[in-house]
Amino acid sequence: MSATTAKNAARASGKPKTAAKAHAAGKSKPILKTEAAVKPPATAPSVGKSADDVALTERLRLEVERAVQRSFKAVELLGAPPPAVGRTPKTVLHRRGTLELVHYTATASEVYRVPLLFVMAPTNKGYILDLAPGQSLIEFLLGRGYDVYLMDWNAPGDDERDLKIDNYVLDFVPDCIRRVQHDSGERDVTLVGYCAGGMLSAIYTALHDNGPLKNLVCFTTPVDFSQMNLFRTMADARHFDVDRFVEQVGVVPGDFVAAGFDALRPASRAAGQLRLWDNLWNDQFVKGFRMMERWGNETLPLPGGYFRQTVKELLRGNALHNGTLKIGGRIVDLARITVPLLHVVAQYDHIVPSACSSPLIERVGSRDKEEVVLPGGHVSIAAGANAVKRMWPKLDSWLEGRST
Numbered sequence: 001m002s003a004t005t006a007k008n009a010a011r012a013s014g015k016p017k018t019a020a021k022a023h024a025a026g027k028s029k030p031i032l033k034t035e036a037a038v039k040p041p042a043t044a045p046s047v048g049k050s051a052d053d054v055a056l057t058e059r060l061r062l063e064v065e066r067a068v069q070r071s072f073k074a075v076e077l078l079g080a081p082p083p084a085v086g087r088t089p090k091t092v093l094h095r096r097g098t099l100e101l102v103h104y105t106a107t108a109s110e111v112y113r114v115p116l117l118f119v120m121a122p123t124n125k126g127y128i129l130d131l132a133p134g135q136s137l138i139e140f141l142l143g144r145g146y147d148v149y150l151m152d153w154n155a156p157g158d159d160e161r162d163l164k165i166d167n168y169v170l171d172f173v174p175d176c177i178r179r180v181q182h183d184s185g186e187r188d189v190t191l192v193g194y195c196a197g198g199m200l201s202a203i204y205t206a207l208h209d210n211g212p213l214k215n216l217v218c219f220t221t222p223v224d225f226s227q228m229n230l231f232r233t234m235a236d237a238r239h240f241d242v243d244r245f246v247e248q249v250g251v252v253p254g255d256f257v258a259a260g261f262d263a264l265r266p267a268s269r270a271a272g273q274l275r276l277w278d279n280l281w282n283d284q285f286v287k288g289f290r291m292m293e294r295w296g297n298e299t300l301p302l303p304g305g306y307f308r309q310t311v312k313e314l315l316r317g318n319a320l321h322n323g324t325l326k327i328g329g330r331i332v333d334l335a336r337i338t339v340p341l342l343h344v345v346a347q348y349d350h351i352v353p354s355a356c357s358s359p360l361i362e363r364v365g366s367r368d369k370e371e372v373v374l375p376g377g378h379v380s381i382a383a384g385a386n387a388v389k390r391m392w393p394k395l396d397s398w399l400e401g402r403s404t
Contacts, residue, residue, distance in 0.1 A: 083290045086127035088138050093149075094179055098122070098156040098163070098303070101149065101176050103183060104138055108145040112403035114214050115147040115184045117176060121196035122168065123257050123300050126152040128383050129194070131291045137382060140392050146403065149180050151197075156303045161250040163303035165200070165310070170328050173204045177212060188214035190403065194382060195220050195352060199320070202334065202360065203327060209336040215402050217342045217395065218360060220352045220378055223334075224321040225314045227356035234260060235315040242311045246304035258299040292379070321359060334363035341369040342398045344391060346381040370398065 089105040120126045129150070130138040141148050151172065156163065177189050189212055193201030198221030205216050222228065234240065246252070319325035325332040343361050345354050354373065361371040372394055376386045 082294050083132075083287065085132065085291055085294065086125075086130045087133065088130050088136055088142070090150075093183060094176070096175075097160050098154050099172050099176075100152045100154055101179060102126075102152060103180075104142055104148045104150070106147060107139075107142045110145055111147050112145050112400070113186060114188045114190050114403040115149060115180055115186060116141065116190045116192055116399070116403075117180050118148070118150040119173065119191060119193040119197035119201050120150070120152060121194060122153050122306065123196070123254075123302055124153070124194075125298055125300065126150045128379065131383055132287070135288070135291075135383065135388075137387065137392055137395075140388075141396070144396050144400075146399065147184055149176070149183075151176050153300055155254070155301050156251055158250055160303050162305040164305040165203070166327050168200050168306070169204045169207065173200060174208070174211075181212065187212050190215040190217065190399070192217040193219070193221065195378070196222065199223070202337065202364075203320070203325075203332050205339065206332050206334050206336045207327060207330060209338060213339050215340045215342070215399070216337065216366075217344075217399075219344045219382055219391075220346050220349055220357055221343065221360055222314075222352045222356050223359045223363070224356050225318045226321070227353050228315065231260065232315050235311045237316065240311075242308050246308045250304050252302040252304055252307045254299045254301045257302055258296070288384070292383075334360070335365040337364040338366050340402055341366045342395070343369075343371045344381060344394070345371060345373045346376045346378055347373050348376060349378045349381070351378040 090102045091105070092100060093103050094101040118126065118129065130136040133139060138148055138150070173191075177191075180189055181187055191201040191205065191213055193199070193216075198218035201216060202218060202221060202223075205211070205213055225232065235242070249256075313319045313325060317324065320332060320334075323331065323333060341361070341364055343357070345357050346352075347354065349357070358371065361369055374381060374386075374390045374394070376390070380386045381391055
């Protein structure tokens with residue numbers, strides 16, 4: 001074949017000119033550029049990853065894994081029932097309207113002689129003290145050998161709209177004390193009041209200085225209401241007609257009560273939801289969060305009479321601190337409290353600041369009295385990991401020598 005013929009054949013076949021020449025010369029076919037492009041380049045020798053690279057890779061893997069878990073958990077929570085709470089075995093001894101008295105089943109082989117009667121704030125359910133096994137003050141005290149009773153509350157009916165502080169102090173509390181005495185077979189009783197339950201317990205004790213109380217324990221108990229600045233602002237007569245409000249609603253809705261507490265920390269609910277999302281992968285965190293959230297969401301309505309008295313006599317008049325509060329026509333003088341007293345103050349309490357609660361220890365006439373200020377907030381002082389480590393052991397050590 002002539003060179004001209006080969007050249008024409010190459011042009012007709014579409015082959016590159018160089019390939020046609022090489023073929024005509026009988027030489028081996030060269031590598032085309034397109035073939036050379038797909039040839040893998042020579043690999044460089046592998047270099048070991050640094051510790052920082054390994055840590056970053058592990059962190060990214062963990063974050064991806066948690067993001068996937070958050071997505072699944074979020075879907076699960078959408079249809080999940082409310083978390084179980086208040087599971088320590090108990091017996092309801094008495095029900096009357098808003099009041100419920102329960103007795104917890106003893107778990108220790110030996111029980112202290114003097115029973116404990118807890119008094120909750122009328123706006124809160126008592127299961128904050130019995131959230132879950134291992135997270136229950138009630139369970140802890142039973143295990144330590146105490147005989148435990150609790151004054152719990154239900155939503156008041158419309159027929160209870162006129163209940164006042166007087167009714168709680170002169171009726172509900174002494175009635176429950178009598179029932180505890182009868183059920184336990186003991187005359188002596190220790191009252192343990194939480195928040196407004198502590199205030200009710202202190203007022204009762206001041207008015208019954210010759211009564212059956214052996215000891216008084218108060219947690220985060222309001223006394224000087226002049227230190228509750230935001231509540232006082234909300235209750236200011238220039239902006240809020242409490243008489244008209246109570247006449248309209250009768251029983252103050254729980255949502256209204258909860259909104260007052262939320263106003264102290266307006267961003268707390270949003271911040272809580274962000275913390276929940278960030279920790280959805282953590283089953284223990286989610287469990288604890290949901291129990292606390294349920295308790296907050298189940299804030300109870302309040303009888304209008306109690307609410308009106310709180311606004312007028314306590315928030316506006318600061319009558320308990322000033323010694324002018326009258327209950328049943330009698331002046332409440334905290335100096336008449338002479339039984340042994342333990343007062344637990346939460347250092348970071350945003351609802352009852354320490355300046356509001358601390359005057360209690362100064363005003364009472366008890367010789368055996370102690371105030372302990374512990375790190376924590378209004379709720380974490382009694383429930384949660386902080387309480388387990390600090391408040392619970394302190395309460396036990398104080399009670400054990402005074403409960404025989």
